[in-house]
Amino acid sequence: MCWSITYTLHENCSWAEVHPTSGFSSGEKDKIKVDIDTTGLREGSYSCPIWIKSNSGDGLFTVTVKVADDHTPPTVSIVKPKRGWLYVNGKELMKIGFVTVVLGEITVEVEAEDDKTEVEKVEIYVG
Structure with missing residues (x-):
C-alpha cells in the first residue's frame, strides 16, 4: 500500500519565516527551515506558533527566541x-x-x- 501526505505550513510572526511553506511526503523525512531575523526586536523572549495542515491531520509547533541587548x-x-x-x-x-x-x-x-x-x-x- 502506497500512501502520501500533502502538507502546508503557516506562521504569522514578522521575525520568523518558514521554508518550504508546502510539501509532499511518501515516508521520507522533509527538512523544515525557520529563518529568524531579530532586527528591531527589543530584549526579551519571543514565541512564534507554526501551524501544519495536512491530509493526515493538523499540528502546531512553537519556535522560541531569546533576544539579549548586550x-x-x-x-x-x-x-x-x-x-x-x-x-x-x-x-x-x-x-x-x-x-x-x-x-x-x-x-x-x-x-x-x-x-x-x-x-x-x-x-x-x-x-
Missing part, C-alpha cells in the same frame, strides 16, 4: 601560552620572566565568556 564585550583570556613562560614544541618548560618564548609549534588555548549571551567563536590573528 553592549558589554565578552571576557577573553589566553590560557596557553602563559605570560612569562618558555615553551618548546607545545610543552611548558619554565618561568623565564615577563616575556613568553615559544620555540616550535604550540596550540593556543583561550577561554571566552559573556554574562548575557553565548560566545560563538574566538578569532586570533597573528602578524
